[in-house]
Every structure is written in C-alpha cells, then in structure tokens.
Amino acid sequence: MKVKAKRLHRLRIKRRIRKKVSGTSIRPRLSVFRSNRFIYAQLIDDERGVTLVSASSREADVQSAASRPIERSRVVGQKLAERAKAAGIERAVFDRNGYQYHGNVRALAEGAREGGLIF
Numbered sequence: 290m291k292v293k294a295k296r297l298h299r300l301r302i303k304r305r306i307r308k309k310v311s312g313t314s315i316r317p318r319l320s321v322f323r324s325n326r327f328i329y330a331q332l333i334d335d336e337r338g339v340t341l342v343s344a345s346s347r348e349a350d351v352q353s354a355a356s357r358p359i360e361r362s363r364v365v366g367q368k369l370a371e372r373a374k375a376a377g378i379e380r381a382v383f384d385r386n387g388y389q390y391h392g393n394v395r396a397l398a399e400g401a402r403e404g405g406l407i408f
Contacts, residue, residue: 303387310384311335319369319381319401319408321394328362328393330369330401332381342376344369362393363400370404381408 312318317332331343346352346361351368355361373381381401388394401408 299387301387306384306387310382312382312384314341316380316382317341317378318384319398319406320384321386321388321397323386323388323393328358328365328397330365330397332369332373332378341378342369342372344372359393359396362396363403366397366400366402366406367404369397370401370406373406374404379405379407381406383408 310318312333312335314334314336317334320331320333322329327346329343329345329347332341333339334341344351344365346358346365348368351361351364354364373379383398385394390398398408
C-alpha cells in the first residue's frame with residue numbers, strides 16, 4: 290500500500306508541474322523518467338505531440354562509459370545535449386516529472402547543461 294501511495298504522490302506533483310511546463314518546437318520540454326535501474330530523457334514538442342530527441346542509460350555506449358548510476362545519468366544528459374545540438378535545438382524547458390531535483394535527476398540536468406543545452 291505504501292508503494293501505491295508514493296506513486297500517487299509523485300503523479301500529483303507531476304500534474305502540478307505539467308500545468309505550468311509545456312514544450313514547443315523552438316523550446317521543447319526535457320522530460321526525465323527514472324526507473325530503479327535506468328534513466329531516460331527526451332525532448333518533446335507538446336504542440337505537435339512529437340519526441341524530437343531521446344537518450345537513455347540503456348544504450349551500450351552509456352553503459353560502457355560509466356560504472357556508477359550518477360555518472361551514467363550525467364553521460365545521458367551530455368548525450369541528449371549533443372543530439373539536440375545536431376537537431377538544431379539550443380534551449381529547453383526542464384520537466385523533472387515529479388521526481389526530486391536530486392541525485393540522478395540533478396546529474397542528468399547538469400550533464401545536459403555541460404553539453405550546451407540551456408534551460
């Protein structure tokens with residue numbers, strides 16, 4: 290029962306964030322999803338409902354680049370920023386998706402900033 294309550298609490302926070310944050314083709318939304326093992330990030334244009342760029346810690350080159358989860362998250366952020374630049378995207382809106390801005394989520398955001406993404 291505690292797990293369900295925790296999930297519902299995160300979803301309530303997520304809905305509150307999504308009321309204020311939405312992405313456009315010029316400034317897409319950087320959405321983060323964190324599972325127990327992996328972290329996923331994607332740049333989304335909410336006006337068209339399209340994912341423009343994505344990256345995750347499940348990719349083989351990310352797995353081999355870093356051993357610790359926080360290091361992997363930073364690499365995912367850098368890889369996302371690299372792909373965004375290739376797609377001509379420089380700015381984004383950060384959507385932490387109800388997760389605390391701490392640990393892996395923070396490392397991903399910092400990695401994206403290091404890669405040159407502005408938000």
